[in-house]
Amino acid sequence: MSNPTIPFLCLIEDDEIMGESLLDRFELEGYRVDWHRTAQSALAAVGDKDYAAVVSDIRLPDGSGEEIFIRLLERGLSLPPFLFITGHGSIDRAVALLKLGAADYITKPFDLDQLVEKVGALCGNRVSPCEEDNCRLGISPAMRKIAQTLPRLALHAPTLLITGESGVGKEVIAREIHRLDPSTTIRPFVAVNCAAISESLLEAELFGHEKGAFTGATRARKGVFEQADGGTLFLDEIGDTPLSMQVKLLRAVQERKIVRVGGNTEIAVNLRLICATHRDLRKMVEEGAFREDLYYRIHVIQIKVPPLRERREDILWFAQRFLEEQAAKGERKQLSRSGEEALLGHAWPGNIRELRHAIERASILTPGPLLEPEALFEEGEQPAPVDNKELGSYLQGCEERYIRDALARNDGHLGRTAESLGISRKNLWEKMKKLEISSIG
Known part of the structure; x- marks a missing residue:
């Protein structure tokens, strides 16, 4: 007997490459998937099986996803949520289906993560957070x-x-x-x-x-x-x-x-x-x-993988790891307070690779035990010196810009924005309220 707690999806897609990709992804996300390649096969299955949601291409070899949906509606059945996959030339058909009661649509080429998020919302399904906390990639x-x-x-x-x-x-x-x-x-x-x-x-x-x-x-x-x-x-x-x-x-x-x-x-x-x-x-x-x-x-x-400037908690964490690597080579150094502030104030266009090189260069060239800002950055790179109050204001301004940029990239969608920032929706809302940022769109 199947496990009723695992969402059961109906996938209607005739393209083998697309279908296999979607099947693999949904199964990795923990769904059971029933894959149909024709309208006739899908029409019989949707009327007979208890699906949590249906993901259907508009164009099929023996009909269309639109015909499946309309014929099922005509039968007076209680239907699961339908999400349609469509090309840009068929968006008007997808919009018409929304007016008839379809749940959502997505246009090709699409982001699989976005599709998974949409299907998860339709199924009321969320992936349980992993309890593993031993992160080797950063602490953000x-x-x-x-x-x-x-x-x-x-x-x-x-x-x-x-x-x-x-x-x-x-x-x-x-x-x-x-x-x-x-x-x-x-x-x-x-x-x-x-x-x-x-x-x-x-x-x-x-x-x-x-x-x-x-x-x-x-x-x-x-x-x-x-x-x-x-x-x-x-x-x-x-x-x-x-x-x-x-x-x-x-x-x-x-x-x-x-x-x-x-x-x-x-x-x-x-x-x-x-x-x-x-x-x-x-x-x-x-x-x-x-x-x-x-x-x-x-x-x-x-x-x-987000850039280092969007996960500033990782800057000093990585810096310390690189300092330990240098210490193992006989160059034992540590960051001064102003050195730490300079690292936090830098934009890091070269990300972690640039940070590693900065630590390695400074450790080799600095004769004393402390790494100051002038040792960490070449001429013209060093951020302006800041005191504690100015640093806090600077970092708050950075946070505000990153949140505004993330909102713009995600069309003002709070859930997707929070996910891209690696924080909860509630945490994002609190930060937006504190920084006086209004939602976009």
Whole structure:
């Protein structure tokens, strides 16, 4: 007998890549999913089974999601909430369905996290917070929340996408996922930066080559897909791969099979694939710069890493870790009070990587035990000195700007804004009241 406490979803989607991506994601979120590829199959099931919600594409090979909904309404049935997936050209149809009683719609290309949030709201379902509090990624709420999801992802997610600015620690998270999976801890972790390899060499780097495949190929060589077999492959800056390579990459991601350059034999690989980028892949899809099918194939699970300026609790925490690393090398230093204030007052455009370099440089070049602001920043970088009162005002101003920016990015939606900031909705509301910020939209 099925567990009635687990929400039961009806997924109506004929596209195999999209359907598999949605199925994988919803199952990872803890849902039971009934996937239908045709209107006829879905029509019979919705009238017969007790679904918590229905997620349906508008266009189907033998009809449409719209027809399913209308025909069910005509039967006078009590229907579960319907959420429709639509392209920009069909938004008017989706709006018309809302007027008939549909719950919501989302347009392609969409953010899977946003879709999961919408479905969770329709089902009244929320993922229980993880009790694990041993965060290796930072002490801010945002990074603790990411850390809490990693053990489950390490066990169940074969493909992930990590996004965030350069230097935020995307590879660190990928390595942590690899470490947490007991099946891969003694297997290889292979990392490659797609943006650092020329287009002419990228295919051979990814898939390997046979002897004589091109000038200089004096022997066969395994590519990173084969090197990572049994472990984890980390493809950094996936957004920088050319369109011509994305076609071949899609096949490797989808089938877990590759063919070496100059070869004809398919080689199966069994690995976890973690992709990362600082680019906005959804925008690139809309502009035709990134394949939509590859986007949905690698975007089953997305981990969004906020920049260091949006999680200031982590600045001194990381600084102390880097100081301990330097102490192990014989350079034992500590931050002066003004040095700490200078770190907190800096914008950190290079994120954690920039912070590490600042600590390392200052530790090596400073003869005394204390690191002052002038040692931490090169000329022109150092923030203006502040006293305690000014620092508090400065940090409050930073907090206000970050909250306003987050509200703007999330169209004034308090729930999504709170989630992006790593705080509760109540905490966000209290901060907005204190800072006299009114909701947007």
